[in-house]
Amino acid sequence: MSAAATRTTGQDHLWSVDEHLEDILATVRPLEPIELQLLDAQGCVLVEDVTVPVSLPPFDNSSMDGYAVRVADVAGASEEFPAVLTVIGDVAAGSAGLLQVGPGQAARIMTGAPLPPGAETVVPVEWTDGGMGGGPVSGMQARSLSPEGASGQVRVHRPAEVRAHVRAKGSDVRAGDLALAAGTVLGPPQIALLAAIGRGTVRVRPRPRVVVLSTGSELVQPDTELAGGQIYDSNSFALTAAARDAGAIAYRVGAVADDADTLRSTIEDQLVRADLMVTTGGVSVGAYDVVKEALSSVGDEDEAGGGVDFRKLAMQPGKPQGFGSIGPDHTPLLALPGNPVSSYVSFELFVRPAIRTLMGLEDVHRPRVRAVLETDKALTSPVGRRQFLRGKYADGTVTPVGGAGSHLIAALAQADALIVVPEDDTSVEPGTEVETILLT
Amino acid sequence: MSAAATRTTGQDHLWSVDEHLEDILATVRPLEPIELQLLDAQGCVLVEDVTVPVSLPPFDNSSMDGYAVRVADVAGASEEFPAVLTVIGDVAAGSAGLLQVGPGQAARIMTGAPLPPGAETVVPVEWTDGGMGGGPVSGMQARSLSPEGASGQVRVHRPAEVRAHVRAKGSDVRAGDLALAAGTVLGPPQIALLAAIGRGTVRVRPRPRVVVLSTGSELVQPDTELAGGQIYDSNSFALTAAARDAGAIAYRVGAVADDADTLRSTIEDQLVRADLMVTTGGVSVGAYDVVKEALSSVGDEDEAGGGVDFRKLAMQPGKPQGFGSIGPDHTPLLALPGNPVSSYVSFELFVRPAIRTLMGLEDVHRPRVRAVLETDKALTSPVGRRQFLRGKYADGTVTPVGGAGSHLIAALAQADALIVVPEDDTSVEPGTEVETILLT
Numbered sequence: 001m002s003a004a005a006t007r008t009t010g011q012d013h014l015w016s017v018d019e020h021l022e023d024i025l026a027t028v029r030p031l032e033p034i035e036l037q038l039l040d041a042q043g044c045v046l047v048e049d050v051t052v053p054v055s056l057p058p059f060d061n062s063s064m065d066g067y068a069v070r071v072a073d074v075a076g077a078s079e080e081f082p083a084v085l086t087v088i089g090d091v092a093a094g095s096a097g098l099l100q101v102g103p104g105q106a107a108r109i110m111t112g113a114p115l116p117p118g119a120e121t122v123v124p125v126e127w128t129d130g131g132m133g134g135g136p137v138s139g140m141q142a143r144s145l146s147p148e149g150a151s152g153q154v155r156v157h158r159p160a161e162v163r164a165h166v167r168a169k170g171s172d173v174r175a176g177d178l179a180l181a182a183g184t185v186l187g188p189p190q191i192a193l194l195a196a197i198g199r200g201t202v203r204v205r206p207r208p209r210v211v212v213l214s215t216g217s218e219l220v221q222p223d224t225e226l227a228g229g230q231i232y233d234s235n236s237f238a239l240t241a242a243a244r245d246a247g248a249i250a251y252r253v254g255a256v257a258d259d260a261d262t263l264r265s266t267i268e269d270q271l272v273r274a275d276l277m278v279t280t281g282g283v284s285v286g287a288y289d290v291v292k293e294a295l296s297s298v299g300d301e302d303e304a305g306g307g308v309d310f311r312k313l314a315m316q317p318g319k320p321q322g323f324g325s326i327g328p329d330h331t332p333l334l335a336l337p338g339n340p341v342s343s344y345v346s347f348e349l350f351v352r353p354a355i356r357t358l359m360g361l362e363d364v365h366r367p368r369v370r371a372v373l374e375t376d377k378a379l380t381s382p383v384g385r386r387q388f389l390r391g392k393y394a395d396g397t398v399t400p401v402g403g404a405g406s407h408l409i410a411a412l413a414q415a416d417a418l419i420v421v422p423e424d425d426t427s428v429e430p431g432t433e434v435e436t437i438l439l440t
Numbered sequence: 441m442s443a444a445a446t447r448t449t450g451q452d453h454l455w456s457v458d459e460h461l462e463d464i465l466a467t468v469r470p471l472e473p474i475e476l477q478l479l480d481a482q483g484c485v486l487v488e489d490v491t492v493p494v495s496l497p498p499f500d501n502s503s504m505d506g507y508a509v510r511v512a513d514v515a516g517a518s519e520e521f522p523a524v525l526t527v528i529g530d531v532a533a534g535s536a537g538l539l540q541v542g543p544g545q546a547a548r549i550m551t552g553a554p555l556p557p558g559a560e561t562v563v564p565v566e567w568t569d570g571g572m573g574g575g576p577v578s579g580m581q582a583r584s585l586s587p588e589g590a591s592g593q594v595r596v597h598r599p600a601e602v603r604a605h606v607r608a609k610g611s612d613v614r615a616g617d618l619a620l621a622a623g624t625v626l627g628p629p630q631i632a633l634l635a636a637i638g639r640g641t642v643r644v645r646p647r648p649r650v651v652v653l654s655t656g657s658e659l660v661q662p663d664t665e666l667a668g669g670q671i672y673d674s675n676s677f678a679l680t681a682a683a684r685d686a687g688a689i690a691y692r693v694g695a696v697a698d699d700a701d702t703l704r705s706t707i708e709d710q711l712v713r714a715d716l717m718v719t720t721g722g723v724s725v726g727a728y729d730v731v732k733e734a735l736s737s738v739g740d741e742d743e744a745g746g747g748v749d750f751r752k753l754a755m756q757p758g759k760p761q762g763f764g765s766i767g768p769d770h771t772p773l774l775a776l777p778g779n780p781v782s783s784y785v786s787f788e789l790f791v792r793p794a795i796r797t798l799m800g801l802e803d804v805h806r807p808r809v810r811a812v813l814e815t816d817k818a819l820t821s822p823v824g825r826r827q828f829l830r831g832k833y834a835d836g837t838v839t840p841v842g843g844a845g846s847h848l849i850a851a852l853a854q855a856d857a858l859i860v861v862p863e864d865d866t867s868v869e870p871g872t873e874v875e876t877i878l879l880t
């Protein structure tokens with residue numbers, strides 16, 4: 001067995017960050033749409049143009065609690081010389097509105113109730129004596145005090161113009177209008193509109209199901225005792241949380257030991273619930289890096305696009321990366337390096353855009369800004385590699401936190417930004433403007 | 441029965457938006473902390489200072505796949521004159537590290553594996569012949585090809601300084617350090633750190649459980665046929681989605697008819713799962729506004745702070761509002777007006793800050809910016825009321841969408857901002873700088 005046995009084609013080619021990302025985004029396709037209940041579709045992307053089936057409001061209705069009357073009957077009315085009208089009953093919200101308002105008549109009407117035929121305008125209850133025979137009132141008596149509804153007479157103290165306090169049928173949206181265009185992300189106001197026009201379900205791209213799997217025989221679960229050589233598994237927790245944050249439904253599988261057979265069968269088991277698989281660890285050049293080994297025999301190698309390709313990227317942290325698709329459904333898989341900071345930065349740069357692409361979102365990337373580097377001494381960066389340093393951003397400046405080490409997880413927890421040092425820059429002076437990725 | 445029967449104390453006092461909000465924030469208290477599994481605590485506020493129980497890394501370990509050696513043994517090594525060392529075996533990640541590296545010896549070591557005693561530095565595998573007897577290799581043979589581990593000899597082509605490619609014990613965090621301070625919001629990087637130091641559970645304020653209940657006999661559920669005078673219930677959907685967006689666990693109860701007994705028993709039923717109740721509709725001056733009526737007899741009136749107070753606010757939309765606490769646990773309740781835009785604006789201004797206060801967050805409000813008003817003609821606003829118009833914000837300008845009507849739900853779905861017109865302004869000219877609340 002020669003040393004060549006450990007070499008793969010093109011292994012010495014360093015992929016740029018952009019090439020790797022392009023490869024991912026060119027491969028990952030938005031998920032097939034499904035019909036979801038309105039509240040289950042929150043945060044999802046609409047795939048259909050939704051038109052309005054029925055005008056809103058569906059009928060002329062009152063915008064006030066008051067009396068529905070004819071304009072002529074209240075012309076010239078004042079507190080001193082009120083218009084005295086016969087109250088023919090109540091029109092409540094939700095009533096079918098069978099009352100007919102004739103000359104000299106008034107129907108007591110509630111906000112949202114249909115304007116009864118014959119009525120031309122609404123006078124608010126505050127402009128009347130409320131049928132009490134005294135001065136102006138501030139509201140109506142509760143129905144429980146007079147369940148039979150209003151009767152008798154009402155004194156109206158002010159005139160009203162035609163269709164005052166009336167919301168016209170179709171004044172919000174008209175039947176046939178475009179309510180929401182395909183591509184709209186459904187937030188609370190969009191869900192409000194869909195419900196208002198009677199849509200109980202809607203066709204959207206679902207949230208992707210992401211399975212997160214860390215590998216490494218050194219990993220043990222939190223809340224257990226560490227033996228010699230062991231550390232706690234943090235990647236599976238961090239990336240599950242990050243996947244949820246990106247909009248996915250994420251399943252944390254936890255740490256799998258460095259054994260190719262175990263890993264292969266675990267991945268095959270998980271495929272059934274994965275729209276995207278993410279692994280950490282086992283992608284470098286070590287003898288125990290079983291992710292490479294295991295993934296070479298998962299899925300159908302004969303089919304185009306099958307299999308996972310392992311690469312070296314011109315970046316720090318995060319040099320070793322794997323990407324491809326596995327299993328009968330060509331489920332995309334991203335194999336990230338195992339160091340906590342490497343895997344987290346890789347997630348932000350590659351997995352998050354993949355998740356958001358699966359969701360059909362147009363805006364798949366974190367926002368980037370130019371910020372002034374605030375630091376005591378120049379940052380150093382290896383030539384030929386794009387460096388992503390953890391930083392804290394505030395008001396146009398960014399301050400590095402912690403060092404460049406890919407194991408510095410404490411500093412990561414203080415960061416809210418990544419400082420990007422381009423491939424050609426080996427040193428960045430304080431006060432320089434740097435590209436900054438905002439993580440929150 | 442006189443008209444005075446419908447009056448409540450101080451009813452003519454117009455509350456300002458700020459007074460109402462202050463009353464809410466002075467009453468609502470952060471929820472009692474509970475111990476949660478790490479991933480269930482995502483987005484929650486930590487209530488304890490978490491200190492590091494064990495240094496990270498817990499032991500000196502290799503940052504590369506390579507060979508653990510003594511510095512003197514590789515001094516002056518080159519490809520032409522390699523240092524030839526006896527390979528005594530493998531140190532894998534997770535191994536307890538029983539090998540002892542003596543003079544002239546090397547242990548093959550994997551990334552993350554503990555530096556074995558006797559070894560002073562690590563040479564990457566790429567600086568060696570990988571034990572193959574040829575030129576430099578690019579990686580190790582997979583373990584499955586030689587399960588017994590490394591043996592024989594390795595040729596090292598470059599010297600290494602002391603502790604090169606070694607991550608020192610405690611170089612990330614040291615036992616006793618403060619990992620995270622109380623008050624920290626737990627995002628993915630903070631969850632990473634907690635897992636890394638072995639914390640499987642954590643003490644946080646839980647997400648509040650919010651019950652959303654719309655009222656109105658005119659309301660029917662989406663996907664059913666509208667009869668005369670009926671409209672679709674949209675508020676319960678919109679506010680449930682908005683509550684989830686704010687961080688809550690939200691339960692949508694849907695529309696309750698305008699009947700005080702039904703409403704009262706529904707609310708009493710729901711109290712058991714509510715940290716906060718939100719109702720819409722039934723808070724104005726109409727005879728069928730049963731929320732007021734029903735809530736006056738829920739809870740213990742004799743206890744201080746019990747009961748719900750109904751008010752008029754100097755705002756548009758959203759004039760009628762109720763706030764108080766009900767039931768044996770003094771569960772806070774916000775009663776919002778029923779018009780969809782009114783209830784949504786009220787949610788943003790009052791309910792969202794209440795939810796975030798329950799969570800213990802410091803930052804309870806939406807961001808506000810000054811933006812230049814972009815519009816054809818001046819905006820008009822009623823004197824003495826703070827107006828909140830729907831707008832679209834982009835690059836420092838804000839454009840009104842739709843009109844001022846509180847039923848204009850279609851325009852709301854196009855908006856991503858609220859334009860604030862102060863109480864004293866009755867007209868705002870195009871080009872004026874206006875206060876703008878960003879909704880996303």
